[in-house]
């Protein structure tokens with residue numbers, strides 16, 4: 072890691088800290104304050120809050136997928152389904168048993184994590200494309216179950232009683248914004264910390280050289296499954312927040328295509344960078360929302376059919392992903408790292 | 422990338438070991454002597470068997486890679502395993518580290534039956550290794566490669582990892598210090614934060630040795646640690662192996678083709694040929710053994726050793 076010039080490591084504590092300089096602290100605190108006062112800005116409409124809520128929920132899921140895919144190197148095309156597990160857990164616990172949200176949200180993470188471990192078990196035998204196929208199975212099996220088994224709500228889905236703090240219910244976009252933001256900050260820290268802990272190192276070891284990792288004392292069995300648990304735990308938390316935001320959970324809210332886009336967000340942002348998961352999600356979903364907003368004007372372009380905007384956001388997202396795969400397969404966060412170290416003048420670059 | 426490392430003098434005295442370089446020999450023009458073991462160091466040594474390999478056989482389809490091979494590592498010693506290409510040396514190392522499962526026979530280490538354990542358990546009971554074709558975690562820095570090898574020594578759980586405060590933080594610092602000591606020991610200070618995938622071959626070999634040490638092994642398996650190195654790098658590596666052995670008192674199984682190095686630093690030598698153990702003894706025994714000379718060393722070596 073390159074440091075700003077003048078920053079000196081005189082202890083391992085300092086060398087290991089994420090936020091190093093006073094300036095970084097100022098920026099960090101300023102950013103958190105900005106997030107919290109953001110809804111007060113005059114240009115922030117309910118519509119914009121809804122978009123941001125959706126993106127931040129996806130970001131939580133992608134942070135988890137980044138641990139699973141970016142760090143541990145295990146592909147999953149079933150994250151949407153694991154999000155469904157979390158969403159249904161919160162809705163069913165709240166609707167049928169009256170469990171409060173602060174209990175059902177962790178339960179959503181746990182249940183999605185456990186289901187993720189089951190569908191992640193093939194990772195003990197196969198890798199790459201085969202693992203991707205095995206995890207797609209989660210998508211079809213889980214969604215079939217919630218759609219056709221009556222206990223899970225069936226075709227009409229499950230209504231979700233909104234979360235409440237005392238008598239205050241979290242059912243507006245604004246109140247959900249604060250709920251989602253607080254959870255997202257906690258999950259971002261957790262993701263970053265897991266990544267730099269012994270667990271993150273074990274995951275990267277497995278990604279880079281699984282056979283050596285096993286011989287050097289890392290149980291592949293344990294850590295591959297743990298990667299699925301953590302990755303799907305994040306998806307479950309995202310699902311739980313989604314249930315509260317949307318108010319009524321249904322199977323078609325979690326299509327396979329979403330699971331595919333999530334992996335695209337990791338690619339664009341940069342595999343194995345926490346920051347990458349964040350910018351990848353905001354970039355791709357931001358593009359999607361912009362198209363939804365301005366897409367209809369596409370039909371004014373001569374030669375493009377009147378319904379040209381239909382599917383145009385997918386067109387753009389796919390194009391962005393392909394361009395990244397060709398020109399910057401290591402993602403934006405990797406670019407950012409290179410940029411940061413090139414403008415810094417730290418004399419001892421070790 | 423320029424590495425300006427502090428170099429110890431090539432001739433020095435450490436723990437009663439004379440370590441000298443002679444330039445008389447031809448291509449690999451250096452020579453090590455470990456005198457402590459040869460003259461009278463033996464009585465201090467723990468004579469109990471640390472590793473016992475009993476009649477292991479391993480075949481791949483029709484190829485018998487190992488055929489009823491037995492060997493012991495007695496106390497703290499350097500046991501060299503030599504033999505021509507394809508003799509089964511790597512298969513032997515792989516069997517001891519659990520990478521391969523011999524079809525018959527058994528391996529015991531400090532009271533554990535190794536060939537019944539999974540590889541990560543074998544690491545936990547204290548067997549560490551390096552690989553003939555470097556197998557590092559290419560995306561991690563040198564430091565993190567070493568930290569990853571301390572995995573099961575580092576004591577905190579998933580939740581503590583997510584919080585990274587208090588115990589997990591203290592544990593990280595404690596083990597970071599241990600890894601820094603190894604980095605100093607192997608003179609890798611300048612590589613500390615470099616991604617190992619970008620390091621040149623010789624340095625990666627050294628990082629791999631560091632990673633094996635970070636496991637705090639009670640037995641070290643080195644599969645051709647000097648292969649493909651230039652003379653200078655070989656000298657460093659030989660010096661590190663001797664230092665590890667002398668300072669950390671770790672028994673070592675050394676697979677190596679460089680006869681000069683093997684004859685100088687090994688206490689005993691086991692010779693494999695086509696998966697069969699054909700000889701076992703001190704370097705002098707091996708030099709004199711007609712079977713070995715015929716199967717492996719050939720005229721070239723007898724001439725060299727006579728010189």
Ligand SMILES: Nc1ncnc2c1ncn2[C@@H]1O[C@H](COP(=O)(O)OP(=O)(O)OP(=O)(O)O)[C@@H](O)[C@H]1O
Nearest residue numbers: 481484486504505506507508509510511512513553
């Ligand atoms: N995974 C494998 N599948 C099939 N055959 C194998 C496998 N591993 C080793 N062998 C065979 O077993 C025999 C012994 O191989 P091994 O790698 O142990 O030789 P070695 O003594 O280490 O040789 P070298 O000095 O070239 O490293 C060879 O004939 C090799 O082809």
Ligand SMILES: [Mg+2]
Nearest residue numbers: 510511512553
């Ligand atoms: Mg070999």
